[in-house]
Every structure is written in C-alpha cells, then in structure tokens.
Amino acid sequence: MSNSAYNKIWVEAQEALDHLLKQEIKPPRPEKDHLVAFQTLGTFYVKYVQIFRNLESAYDQIVHPQKRLVIRQVLDGVMGRILELKHEMVELELSEFHYLDDILQDFKLSPKEVLKPMSIDEATRIIQIAERARQGRLRASFMKEIYLEEQRLKRIRHLGEVAINPDVAAICIQKRWRGYIQRKKTKREREEELIFLGMVPPPHFQKVSAAKQQVQVINALRCKIQEDHEIEYQQALVQIKDTLKEIEGPDIKGSLQEVIRQWFIECRHATGQFPDFPTQKAGGSTALFAQKTPEQVVAELAAKEEEKAKKKKAKKKAKKLKVKKKDKTKGKRKGKDEEEAPGWKMAPSHFLSEIAGGHQTFKDIWQYRDEAWNFPQRHDPELVKEEKRKEVEEEIREQQVDELMRQELKNLKLAVDRQKGKQRKTKKGGKKKSRKKKRKSRRKKKKDLTADRTIDSLYKELVEQGLLLKPKKVYLSDYIGESNYLGATLHQMDIEPMPSLSDVQQLIVLYGVLPLGSQTVHEKAPVVKSLLLTGPAGVGKKMLVHALCTETGANLFNLSADNIAEKYPGKKGLRMMLHIVFKVARQLQPSVVWIGDTEKTFYKKVPKADKQIKPLRLKRRLPSLLKSLKPAERILIIGTSRCPFQAELKSLCRVYKKIILIPKPDYASRLVLWRHIILQNGGSITSSLNLSCLAKVTDGFTQGHIIYAVQTVLNERRIQQLYRKPLTAVEFIGPLATQVPVYREEEEAFKVWYAKTPLGKKRENALKEENQDNQKGKGKEKDKGKEKDKGKGKVKKKEKGKRGKKKKT
Ligand SMILES: Nc1ncnc2c1ncn2[C@@H]1O[C@H](COP(=O)(O)OP(=O)(O)OP(=O)(O)O)[C@@H](O)[C@H]1O
Known part of the structure; x- marks a missing residue:
C-alpha cells in the first residue's frame, strides 16, 4: 500500500479516537445494572481494539519519523487503556474470559479482523456465483430425471428383444467403456469449470499468491525506508540544534537576560525590595516566563515556602491522631457505603491524558498539514526547528543565563539593598539534608554479588x-x-x-x-x-x-x-x-x-x-x-x-x-487445527478427507495429540503417495487410539481446582449470592401474586436479583 493509504488509516483511527475521547471525558455515572455496566465496558473495549489495530498497522508501515512518534504516543496510550478496560471487566465479571460476540455482531465485526465494507462488484459476484449454483443444481436434477426416464424406456425395449449376437455384445462393451471414459472426462471438466467460476478453490489455493508475495516485499521495503528516514531524522535533530545554537543562541541569551532584568526592577517597584532568585530545584527562572506579573511570582514563591512549613506541622499532628481517627473513619465509611450503594463506576484512567495529548498533537500539527512537497515522507525540518528552539532556549537559560543573573542579582542587592548572609544560611541547611539523604540511600542499596563481572x-x-x-x-x-x-x-x-x-x-x-x-x-x-x-x-x-x-x-x-x-x-x-x-x-x-x-x-x-x-x-x-x-x-x-x-x-x-x-480445543478449533496441521506437515486436503468427521471424533484430544497423529501418518512415503492415494480420515484413527484423551474427570478436576483460586472463589460466591437473590425475588413475586389474588391490600416490595433475572431472559 502507498503512503497516502497508511495516512488515511491513521486519520480514520484518530477520528474514531476523537469520538471515543468525547465519550470518555464525560463524568462517569454510577451504574447499578450489572449487564449495562458490562456492555458499556465491552463496547469501549471493542472500539479501542479496533483503533489499536489501525494505529498498529499505520505505525508499522508509515515511514515519516515524526508522524511515527505521535502515533507511538497514542498507541501506547490506547494499549494501556485496553489493559485498564480488561482489568475492569475482570473485576466486574470475576473471570478472565469475556464474551463480546453480541457487541461484535452489533458493530458488524468478526473477532479476528475488521470487516471492510464490501464493494458492489464483489457483492454482485457472490450473488452471481450462488445463483449459478442454484440454477446448475436445478438443471442437474432435471437432466437426471430425463436420463432415468430414457433408461427405463430402453430397458422395456430391451426386454422385448431376445437374440444376442456378437456385434450387439461388442457394442454393449464399447458403450460401457465410452461411458466410463466420458464420465471421467466430464468430472474433470466439471471441476475445471467450477474452479473457473470461482466456486471451488484451485488445487494450490493454500500457496501464497503472487499479489500477497508482492505485498510482503513492499512491506519489507517500507521497513527499510523507515529505518533510513529515522537515521536521517536523528542526524537532523543534532545538526539543527547545533545550527540554532550557533545562529540564534546569542540573541536568545540577550533577550532572556533582558526579561529577567526587567523582572528584578518591576519586583523592586512593586514590593520595595529585590526578589530572591528561584533555586535550581524550583526550576530557576522558568517561572518568570509563564506570563505572570512580578507580584504573582513573588507571592507564589512565598506561598510555596509557607506550604512546606504547614505540611511539616500537619504531618506531625497526623501521626499522633492516626490511631484514634482510624476507628472513627472506618465506622463512618461503612455507614456511607451502605447508605449510598453507589453501583459500578468507570475507574479513572492513567492513559487518557496521554491519548488526549497525542490526539491534540495530531489535530494541531498533522490533520490539515500540507505535505505536497514531501512525497517521500522524510522528516519536516520546520517542526524540528520549533522543537529544538525550545530546547536551546531552555539550555541557554539553565546553563548560562540563570547563573549570570543570579550573580547580577547578588551584586544588585549588595549595591542597593546591602543584603547578606540569607542565602548562605539556606544553602547550608540544604547541604545537610542532601548529605543525610545520601547516607540513607547508601545504606539501603543491596550488595551486588557480581559487581566485578560484566x-x-x-x-x-x-x-x-x-x-x-x-x-x-x-x-x-x-x-x-x-x-x-x-x-x-x-x-x-x-x-x-x-x-x-x-x-x-x-x-x-x-x-x-x-x-x-x-x-x-x-x-x-x-x-x-x-x-x-x-x-x-x-x-x-x-x-x-x-x-x-x-x-x-x-x-x-x-x-x-x-x-x-x-x-x-x-x-x-x-x-x-x-x-x-x-x-x-x-x-x-x-x-x-x-x-x-x-x-x-x-x-x-x-x-x-x-x-x-x-x-x-x-x-x-x-x-x-x-x-x-x-x-x-x-x-x-x-x-x-x-x-x-x-x-x-x-x-x-x-x-x-x-x-x-487453558481448555482442550472445542469442535471449531479442532476443525481448523486438523486442516492447519495436515497442511503444515506436507499433506493435502481433498474431498475424500472428511475433516468435519475427524474434528467430531477427536473431542477430548489436544493439539499435541493431533500433531502426533498427523506426523505418524504423514511420513515421507505417504507424502509421495498422496498424488495417487488421497488422505482419508480413517488413517488417523490408529495413531489417535494410542493416545490418552482428556477425560471428563480431568476436566472437572481443573474446574474444581480453579474454583478454589482467589478469583474462582470470588466468582463462586458472587454466583451463589445471585442465585439466592433470584430465589428471594421469585418468592416475593409469588407472594405478591397470592396477595393480589386474595385482595388483602397493596404490598410494595423492592425488585431484587436484577442481574440474575436479566441474564435469564
Ligand atoms: N493452538 C495451536 N496451534 C498449533 N499448534 C499448537 C497449538 N497448541 C499447541 N500446539 C503444538 O502442540 C504441541 C504441544 O504443545 P506444548 O508442548 O506447548 O503443550 P504443553 O501444554 O506445554 O504440553 P505439556 O503440558 O505436556 O508440557 C507443540 O508442538 C505445539 O507447537
């Protein structure tokens, strides 16, 4: 596929994501109906998986290095969200396995791949094939009737003749022979025609087609281009940054110094004294560039220090009160839970911010970007410049400007305010703390038993x-x-x-x-x-x-x-x-x-x-x-x-x-397994091999058993004979008979064991509760009925066991 095709897949995935994010942003409402809660989760899950598949194929094949970075960010977020949703489903259903076939049906999807909308030509072809087959079957049955009628009349005529001479006998033999040859020829021609009409797969159907092979070659080529573009991009990141530093560096430094100087002066005007320069830990002068007034910045710095002091005090207090409070709060919480009975709520996600961030980048930069100049999809130098400019600014600010301005402020204070000593004191305190921390971390570190080895x-x-x-x-x-x-x-x-x-x-x-x-x-x-x-x-x-x-x-x-x-x-x-x-x-x-x-x-x-x-x-x-x-x-x-x-x-x-x-394979799985394993081991599937029958009789046998049977039958000699003697189902029965299948007792033992595991136990208990609720609900309904019949008054009762009842309907 082409660059534009993969771009289209990406854009479509982002559009679907946009729709989903709008739903996710809405504040979650508590849901009391278990089924509705699961359906909500399932729907989100299926939609995210769909988006994931599209993003995955776009990430795999898009060759533009900067686009891939954005896709990767969203992809990581989507993968994480899928895991979160799965976790929620496990918690809700108390089972690792979930069945979403009804949701898939609603979305018209198959479990393994996304169904692409069928073109009208394709649909017409399928209808034509089916219609021709129907007409063929009708005609065949009609011809059969005529043929049988002719045979009946001939037999009657024959019975009339008595004499048998050699010529008649020869003709009779000729007739049989010709009939045999013709039938054989007709069968072959029929098969050829069916293949030609597309109603039967050709003999080498399983072979990878030329078109598929070409796709594989192109995909591999795209991976190579992807690597080349990535290398170019990495080189550009370094080159462009160096150039920016060289050309724009002095200007940036000058303007930053100017802004900070301005701040010193404005602060002095507003508060009457020069401010303290923010420490490196607090981010240096970064705060000044967040578009705030000098008063705000000073107030913020003061507030931070106050907060620190408050926190310290609060911690000490909290420790003392902890034990007393624990008991009280427990009691309160219990009471609240019982009162509210809040129902299920979607847990907050750790990944939505990441997805939203990536999606915003897509919207801001890529959605409507004109890329007519970039047919080969190399990196975009303008974007790199934008990104690197910020980095260069930050580096210059951190490494050069802040140090210089700190010194300048010190000199200013000395010259104008005559302040001394304050900073020194705080510095000393800081050093003490860091030393303590270092000592602690050293003690905690475990001894490396193989420190001297590579x-x-x-x-x-x-x-x-x-x-x-x-x-x-x-x-x-x-x-x-x-x-x-x-x-x-x-x-x-x-x-x-x-x-x-x-x-x-x-x-x-x-x-x-x-x-x-x-x-x-x-x-x-x-x-x-x-x-x-x-x-x-x-x-x-x-x-x-x-x-x-x-x-x-x-x-x-x-x-x-x-x-x-x-x-x-x-x-x-x-x-x-x-x-x-x-x-x-x-x-x-x-x-x-x-x-x-x-x-x-x-x-x-x-x-x-x-x-x-x-x-x-x-x-x-x-x-x-x-x-x-x-x-x-x-x-x-x-x-x-x-x-x-x-x-x-x-x-x-x-x-x-x-x-x-992991269960033993079911009928559907056994059917595909037999086909796959026979073909994998050099066998061929013909009409004389009844796979359905094999799948049916091998209930209880596992993949390992099937592989053993196939490998035993399909030895070199048998593979050579396949052309003359096609495989039959009976051949596999012998080797299968020597294997011990999974008996029902073993299966039960696994189930019983699983029910004792923590999740199994929880599920069992939940089911028990559900059954009890159901029975209670039924009992109450009966009572209601009786009371109504008797006409002894109105009794209003709460509906219970909703989950169970819904399930049974
Ligand atoms: N779903 C499958 N599709 C194709 N081959 C399979 C499948 N499952 C298992 N196999 C094959 O079946 C054989 C047995 O599988 P494997 O040894 O992994 O089973 P196992 O459960 O680990 O067995 P054991 O418990 O005896 O160690 C292997 O050759 C494996 O490749």
Whole structure:
C-alpha cells in the first residue's frame, strides 16, 4: 500500500479516537445494572481494539519519523487503556474470559479482523456465483430425471428383444467403456469449470499468491525506508540544534537576560525590595516566563515556602491522631457505603491524558498539514526547528543565563539593598539534608554479588548452565484456534461457555505482549508480574511462552525445578543463581522467567521420585523476588503446569496473581487445527478427507495429540503417495487410539481446582449470592401474586436479583 493509504488509516483511527475521547471525558455515572455496566465496558473495549489495530498497522508501515512518534504516543496510550478496560471487566465479571460476540455482531465485526465494507462488484459476484449454483443444481436434477426416464424406456425395449449376437455384445462393451471414459472426462471438466467460476478453490489455493508475495516485499521495503528516514531524522535533530545554537543562541541569551532584568526592577517597584532568585530545584527562572506579573511570582514563591512549613506541622499532628481517627473513619465509611450503594463506576484512567495529548498533537500539527512537497515522507525540518528552539532556549537559560543573573542579582542587592548572609544560611541547611539523604540511600542499596563481572560474562554463564534459552521461533499467530461465536448468547442463557483457544491467545497478548513490548504500558497499566498457564498436556502452554518471547524479543530464563536441580547448590548457590538471573533479566529487558511444571516448586508433598531434584528450592524466594520487581522493569514470571492440584494452593496463588486455565480445543478449533496441521506437515486436503468427521471424533484430544497423529501418518512415503492415494480420515484413527484423551474427570478436576483460586472463589460466591437473590425475588413475586389474588391490600416490595433475572431472559 502507498503512503497516502497508511495516512488515511491513521486519520480514520484518530477520528474514531476523537469520538471515543468525547465519550470518555464525560463524568462517569454510577451504574447499578450489572449487564449495562458490562456492555458499556465491552463496547469501549471493542472500539479501542479496533483503533489499536489501525494505529498498529499505520505505525508499522508509515515511514515519516515524526508522524511515527505521535502515533507511538497514542498507541501506547490506547494499549494501556485496553489493559485498564480488561482489568475492569475482570473485576466486574470475576473471570478472565469475556464474551463480546453480541457487541461484535452489533458493530458488524468478526473477532479476528475488521470487516471492510464490501464493494458492489464483489457483492454482485457472490450473488452471481450462488445463483449459478442454484440454477446448475436445478438443471442437474432435471437432466437426471430425463436420463432415468430414457433408461427405463430402453430397458422395456430391451426386454422385448431376445437374440444376442456378437456385434450387439461388442457394442454393449464399447458403450460401457465410452461411458466410463466420458464420465471421467466430464468430472474433470466439471471441476475445471467450477474452479473457473470461482466456486471451488484451485488445487494450490493454500500457496501464497503472487499479489500477497508482492505485498510482503513492499512491506519489507517500507521497513527499510523507515529505518533510513529515522537515521536521517536523528542526524537532523543534532545538526539543527547545533545550527540554532550557533545562529540564534546569542540573541536568545540577550533577550532572556533582558526579561529577567526587567523582572528584578518591576519586583523592586512593586514590593520595595529585590526578589530572591528561584533555586535550581524550583526550576530557576522558568517561572518568570509563564506570563505572570512580578507580584504573582513573588507571592507564589512565598506561598510555596509557607506550604512546606504547614505540611511539616500537619504531618506531625497526623501521626499522633492516626490511631484514634482510624476507628472513627472506618465506622463512618461503612455507614456511607451502605447508605449510598453507589453501583459500578468507570475507574479513572492513567492513559487518557496521554491519548488526549497525542490526539491534540495530531489535530494541531498533522490533520490539515500540507505535505505536497514531501512525497517521500522524510522528516519536516520546520517542526524540528520549533522543537529544538525550545530546547536551546531552555539550555541557554539553565546553563548560562540563570547563573549570570543570579550573580547580577547578588551584586544588585549588595549595591542597593546591602543584603547578606540569607542565602548562605539556606544553602547550608540544604547541604545537610542532601548529605543525610545520601547516607540513607547508601545504606539501603543491596550488595551486588557480581559487581566485578560484566553482563556478557554473566550471560555466557547462564547459557552454559542452561538457564538462559533461545526461544523457539513461533509466533502467536501460529497458535491456531477459532473464536467462540456464541459465548454471550450462552452466558445470557445462564450456561457457562467454554473459553476458546482464540480467547487464550488474546489473554497472552494483553497480559504478556503489550506490557513487555511497551515501557509506558508496563509502568502505568495494572501490574501483572506473574502469570500461570495451566491446562491438560498438549494444549500449547510451552508454545505460548516461546511465542511471547518471539513476539516481544524477550530473553527466556528457565527456572523449572528439573532444570535448576544440582545447579548452584546450597543456600549461597541459590542466592547467587537468582542474583545472576535477575541481574541479567533487568539489564536486558524485556525478560521472561519461565518455571515449567511449576507445581513441583510448590508441591504439597514431594513424591519420592522427585526428592532428588529438591524441587522446593525456589518456593520461599519467589514472593520476595516478585516484590522486588518494580513497575518500570519489564520482567514477567510465567509458570506452566499440567497438574496444579499437586501444588499447595495458597503459596501458588501468592506467587501467581493471574491464572489462565487453558481448555482442550472445542469442535471449531479442532476443525481448523486438523486442516492447519495436515497442511503444515506436507499433506493435502481433498474431498475424500472428511475433516468435519475427524474434528467430531477427536473431542477430548489436544493439539499435541493431533500433531502426533498427523506426523505418524504423514511420513515421507505417504507424502509421495498422496498424488495417487488421497488422505482419508480413517488413517488417523490408529495413531489417535494410542493416545490418552482428556477425560471428563480431568476436566472437572481443573474446574474444581480453579474454583478454589482467589478469583474462582470470588466468582463462586458472587454466583451463589445471585442465585439466592433470584430465589428471594421469585418468592416475593409469588407472594405478591397470592396477595393480589386474595385482595388483602397493596404490598410494595423492592425488585431484587436484577442481574440474575436479566441474564435469564
Ligand atoms: N493452538 C495451536 N496451534 C498449533 N499448534 C499448537 C497449538 N497448541 C499447541 N500446539 C503444538 O502442540 C504441541 C504441544 O504443545 P506444548 O508442548 O506447548 O503443550 P504443553 O501444554 O506445554 O504440553 P505439556 O503440558 O505436556 O508440557 C507443540 O508442538 C505445539 O507447537
């Protein structure tokens, strides 16, 4: 696509954002209806995801370096907002999985990609294809009738003839043969015609088309141009700044000095004495340029000092009263909550200001900018000048002017007011404070166990010890699975839907890819420091960990119990190992620390077979390690487990705050998985392979089982035979039969276990309460009915259990 096409995508995304921001700015109203609250959140979420996708593709392909900076700012904000909304949905629904299919339907969107409006030509073509097919079917059935009629008449005529001579016999054989040949030819021609009409995909349909290949080449080319433009831009930033300093620097210095001098004089006129020059900490003379009168500036400075003194006093008082007040305020708050029962309210966002800032820049600079001169989309030097001019001004003010003017003011005071000593006293006080602080921070700093070693040598050591792995090159898009299209509908019918593989993939993006991929998002979004992926064997837990590392370029550290056994023995060894791992992880962010079979680290009771590897080594250290991770450090601890029931739940949940239960694949996912895995392993899909049947009979089998079956069947010999002997579903049954599927009992065990986790418990309790409310509501309705029948008076009762009732309707 062209520059203008990507610009258009960007502009459209910003327009959608503008609309959304207007809604977001409105003060949130408390919402008592649970369903309405969720719909509001869901709608915002879907709209932000839509904007995110457009901004992402624009950021990926736009080559203008300054535009990319603005897009990146908005993109970070939008990603953060998506995470905030997800967090809100989790809090509201008490579940990690949410079903938004009804909202998607309203917006006419599909879960994976945005539906582009169909052109009239395209729509006409589809209708034509369907109509031709209908007519073809009618004609075929008509012809079949005629043919059967002819056959019937012939048979009657034949029965009349008795003699059979050799010629007749030969003709009969010829007829059969010709019929066979013709049928074969007709079948081939029919297939060709269907392909020609576009009703059946051509044999090499799965191959990447020439047009797609061209798109890939162009995209790669744009990335190269993007890099070149970025380098040019970075060089221009330095060059233009130097030129500005050289040419405009002296003028700027002169005018700044003039303004400050003027301020000295005006202050003396207004207050009778020269002002104190603002300290460096207070921003130096910056305050003077904020378009304020000298009186205001002086008053502000005085007010600040007063405030400081007041705060100190208030702190002391507050400490004394703390204990007494606590009890009182608690009581009051409780009372208030009960009275108001405020309902759900959208929590304030940390990202809206960022989004709004980026959006304003777009409006001010880019929306109507004439770019006719900039066809190749290089940086705009005028914008760089504007930006750098401010920087140069600031630097000159800070480094040269302030120092000079401070001295000048001192001289003026000495000469005119004869003031001395004041500043010296305050300076001394300041020094004392800073010394104290320094001492404190020195004491707090932890000892670096490997201060004398370079990061390279530590990295090498970890690789040699097998603690640092090279992630497999798999992408999240390789994690095949279908979306659940009926989730919301089932939910409304009070049936708990099973999350789909696509939902799991989305969660990994939200909790893993976005925070690890963006520093801003990681710092401000709700923190997820650790993640537990659990589910039956072969559902792709490890694959997701590797895909997360590939997508974010993260380093993968392996702290699985099996892997660290006999490495760095003893307490000191363990301390050293964790020190090295987290030191390297911090230095080379983003990083993923993976603990495979994490139930072993938290065993309730260590089995005899595992005693040798001392699996509990990490158990005590993990919580404190997690605590030590700061929001700015992009490090994620991921545990994977296929039998979390063996772990001590309390300590497991103390470490893993987010738990994702990955289910076995459902029918829709199995269908796409079979197709994908067969093609990936060199097979081909023909009409003789009943994929639907395969997907149906493999209920309970996981991705791992399907891969095993396909790889067993599709050996080299079988792949060579494919041309003559197409694949059939029956061939896969043998290898599948040797595998143990996920039985219902195992599935139930996972569900029961999940219900004991903190979020599961909360959900269970909420559901129980809801049911009780429903029953109460029903009981009251019955009572009402009875009383009405009896005509014993009017009884007004509050409507209860709204959430449950709404759901059932
Ligand atoms: N959704 C998917 N799409 C394509 N391949 C998948 C998918 N899920 C899993 N696989 C493949 O299935 C195989 C098994 O996956 P993986 O080893 O990640 O499962 P696991 O849950 O970690 O298993 P275990 O619990 O036994 O360690 C891998 O080859 C992986 O690439």
